[in-house]
Amino acid sequence: MNNEQHRVASFQAAALHLDFMLTGPTLIDGKLYNASMQQNPLQLPAITLEKLTALTESWGMPHYRAKQVIQWRNRGILNPVDMLNIPGELRERLSSSLICEPLKLVQRQCSTDGTRKYLFMLTSGRLKGKMVESVYIPEEKRGTVCISSQVGCVLDCPFCHTGTQNFEGNLSSGEIVAQVLAVKHDLLKEPLAPELNSSVTHVVYMGMGEPLANEEGVHESLSSLTDPDGLKLSKRRITLSTSGLVPQIDRLGEVASVNLAISLHAAENRLRDELVPINRKHPLQELRQCLNRYSLGKQRHITLEYVMLDGINDRPEDIELLAGFVNRDRERVNLISFNTYPGSSYTGSSKQHMNEFAKQLISKGIRATVRRSRGQDIMAACGQLKAERKAENREP
Numbered sequence: 001m002n003n004e005q006h007r008v009a010s011f012q013a014a015a016l017h018l019d020f021m022l023t024g025p026t027l028i029d030g031k032l033y034n035a036s037m038q039q040n041p042l043q044l045p046a047i048t049l050e051k052l053t054a055l056t057e058s059w060g061m062p063h064y065r066a067k068q069v070i071q072w073r074n075r076g077i078l079n080p081v082d083m084l085n086i087p088g089e090l091r092e093r094l095s096s097s098l099i100c101e102p103l104k105l106v107q108r109q110c111s112t113d114g115t116r117k118y119l120f121m122l123t124s125g126r127l128k129g130k131m132v133e134s135v136y137i138p139e140e141k142r143g144t145v146c147i148s149s150q151v152g153c154v155l156d157c158p159f160c161h162t163g164t165q166n167f168e169g170n171l172s173s174g175e176i177v178a179q180v181l182a183v184k185h186d187l188l189k190e191p192l193a194p195e196l197n198s199s200v201t202h203v204v205y206m207g208m209g210e211p212l213a214n215e216e217g218v219h220e221s222l223s224s225l226t227d228p229d230g231l232k233l234s235k236r237r238i239t240l241s242t243s244g245l246v247p248q249i250d251r252l253g254e255v256a257s258v259n260l261a262i263s264l265h266a267a268e269n270r271l272r273d274e275l276v277p278i279n280r281k282h283p284l285q286e287l288r289q290c291l292n293r294y295s296l297g298k299q300r301h302i303t304l305e306y307v308m309l310d311g312i313n314d315r316p317e318d319i320e321l322l323a324g325f326v327n328r329d330r331e332r333v334n335l336i337s338f339n340t341y342p343g344s345s346y347t348g349s350s351k352q353h354m355n356e357f358a359k360q361l362i363s364k365g366i367r368a369t370v371r372r373s374r375g376q377d378i379m380a381a382c383g384q385l386k387a388e389r390k391a392e393n394r395e396p
């Protein structure tokens with residue numbers, strides 16, 4: 001039997017066995033595809049234990065084999081060759097039937113404060129060769145991975161570096177989860193100094209892209225991250241940041257009410273129409289009602305992110321406007337300093353002005369904080385590493 005016949009036979013066996021056959025995976029170029037994501041073959045980073053068990057059993061392997069593979073996967077080891085306790089035949093089957101490593105590390109930068117910034121290249125599918133960024137931000141007791149959900153961004157916020165880059169496509173759930181796994185693997189190989197956390201305790205969807213413009217990939221990645229057989233992250237430890245796509249926020253609340261952060265940046269429609277153009281479609285009044293409906297667990301709140309731009313949204317009247325918008329019982333304001341980049345026409349407010357702005361908000365009963373800037377020496381704002389690479393003409 002040649003390789004192709006072997007794969008077809010595997011697929012036919014799997015077809016009899018898998019309960020997810022109801023949605024009908026298809027064999028294309030030797031890889032198994034889910035019906036819901038015909039363009040993306042099954043990827044090891046996001047596959048469930050149930051699916052992998054059905055698949056490995058269809059290959060004639062005992063059911064515990066899938067569990068062994070998942071245990072390696074959950075530690076960030078994705079290359080079957082490195083899965084030491086599984087037989088050679090299973091390694092080959094995994095490599096030939098699934099996309100095991102959807103990302104390749106291209107560059108890593110380490111800040112003096114422990115922050116690590118990663119540039120990954122996608123290894124397969126329509127976006128093969130494109131790059132995305134992720135960041136690991138360590139603290140004493142927690143370690144947060146900031147992940148990307150798109151290559152570029154569909155939206156066009158004028159102050160945002162990612163917004164200036166062309167939108168090239170949505171990441172699949174496997175490509176999203178693989179960023180978390182790659183960071184885990186890196187920390188396993190090279191832990192940080194003992195006073196800093198070297199594990200992934202929190203995940204934020206705040207990297208490149210608008211996560212809710214990629215609902216399929218993001219919803220599936222959320223179920224993988226919270227899967228008891230997967231990374232087992234609690235919803236309380238995951239935060240999704242959106243510019244305010246109202247129907248999508250409602251749907252997120254129904255399927256996975258993770259922590260929500262809103263890129264607010266202005267509390268009046270005229271200015272927000274300019275800074276966050278999606279506001280023209282979903283203005284502040286609509287966003288207000290949507291945030292009031294979003295389901296929050298005990299002691300949870302919505303974060304309103306506010307990048308402070310000198311002379312644009314840091315005026316005295318902006319304090320009044322914010323005070324009129326914020327729901328004090330359910331929301332807090334996070335003031336963010338602007339990371340400038342070549343070609344940007346904006347400058348950030350001074351540190352002193354940001355502190356004063358925060359004080360004024362607090363005096364009005366609003367929980368407001370100034371976000372501590374991390375990884376300044378490696379410019380850890382999304383899109384910058386990718387742009388630098390492109391400017392140096394090193395993007396493949």
Ligand code: SF4
Pocket residue numbers: 153154155156157160161162163164207208209210243263
């Ligand atoms: S701020 Fe967010 S939504 Fe706006 S362009 Fe940047 S990545 Fe996209």
